[in-house]
Amino acid sequence: MAAGMDPRLPEDLKHAIFEHVAITEPEMMPALMLVARRVHTWITPLVFRTVRLNNWPHALAFLHAVLHRPAAVLPHVRHLALEGRSAGPLLPADVLERIVARCPNLHALGTTPHYDKHAALLPALAAGPGRLRNVTTVLRHALGTGGADSLLPAFAHVTHLCLLDEITEQPARAAVCAALPGLAALTHVRLTAIQYARRPGVAADLLRDLGAVLRRVPALRVLLVTGVTFGPAALQLGAADGDADIRLVFAAVSHDYARFWRAWEDTLRGRVPDLWARAEEFVQAKREGRINAAEMWLAPE
Numbered sequence: 001m002a003a004g005m006d007p008r009l010p011e012d013l014k015h016a017i018f019e020h021v022a023i024t025e026p027e028m029m030p031a032l033m034l035v036a037r038r039v040h041t042w043i044t045p046l047v048f049r050t051v052r053l054n055n056w057p058h059a060l061a062f063l064h065a066v067l068h069r070p071a072a073v074l075p076h077v078r079h080l081a082l083e084g085r086s087a088g089p090l091l092p093a094d095v096l097e098r099i100v101a102r103c104p105n106l107h108a109l110g111t112t113p114h115y116d117k118h119a120a121l122l123p124a125l126a127a128g129p130g131r132l133r134n135v136t137t138v139l140r141h142a143l144g145t146g147g148a149d150s151l152l153p154a155f156a157h158v159t160h161l162c163l164l165d166e167i168t169e170q171p172a173r174a175a176v177c178a179a180l181p182g183l184a185a186l187t188h189v190r191l192t193a194i195q196y197a198r199r200p201g202v203a204a205d206l207l208r209d210l211g212a213v214l215r216r217v218p219a220l221r222v223l224l225v226t227g228v229t230f231g232p233a234a235l236q237l238g239a240a241d242g243d244a245d246i247r248l249v250f251a252a253v254s255h256d257y258a259r260f261w262r263a264w265e266d267t268l269r270g271r272v273p274d275l276w277a278r279a280e281e282f283v284q285a286k287r288e289g290r291i292n293a294a295e296m297w298l299a300p301e
Contacts, residue, residue, distance in 0.1 A: 093117040148182050188224070226250075
């Protein structure tokens with residue numbers, strides 16, 4: 001080291017390093033908080049930055065903190081998944097509504113198929129400051145008894161939407177296709193087609209209906225369809241009657257419950273590559289001629 005050079009890192013750089021480690025490796029937080037008082041101050045707001053509300057210890061600690069010091073906890077929640085159980089939600093719907101309503105900086109919200117009261121959250125989300133950008137949900141649960149217009153203004157600023165409805169079923173696909181054009185902020189959409197292999201001939205129907213949606217939503221950068229059973233050959237057969245929109249992308253991704261929600265968390269923490277980003281890069285490669293523009297199949301990493 002050159003003479004006179006100060007070996008100490010700037011305080012803002014130290015802060016950034018500790019924050020990055022805490023976000024990407026949350027299991028390190030208890031040890032990090034013991035390093036120094038200022039590090040404890042930096043890390044404390046990050047403890048509940050990402051919360052999966054289930055019956056795991058982290059979720060139970062979150063509920064305990066909310067009960068005793070809500071003002072110190074809820075403003076720091078950025079990503080919240082309401083997981084519930086097969087027997088129903090973990091907490092009463094009105095309690096969850098109050099928790100969501102008091103998270104002013106909520107950026108990403110996920111609700112599993114076990115949580116069927118998403119529609120009840122819409123007023124709380126609509127009354128918030130409009131920071132919600134990323135939603136994973138079941139559309140029929142979000143709609144409740146209302147129509148597609150009921151999603152606004154709660155979803156008015158949502159850019160990334162993942163819907164867990166099975167779009168190989170025509171009623172679900174029709175509802176999804178009707179709702180998407182009304183959400184003007186959308187740039188990235190992910191849909192679910194797990195039962196693809198069990199419905200022969202559905203490829204052509206999917207390409208037709210999703211192509212119509214893409215024509216109505218020109219601002220959409222990518223429409224990603226994920227499942228575990230379809231492949232390139234079936235997609236080529238489905239596209240035989242016409243050209244598919246360049247923004248339409250298919251990928252074989254597991255929708256196993258544990259893997260799906262772990263990926264949801266890991267993506268938001270920056271621990272794994274963002275699937276939407278990969279799909280968008282794939283579309284850009286098609287635009288630039290580096291990949292055949294007719295290709296729709298995003299190969300696994």
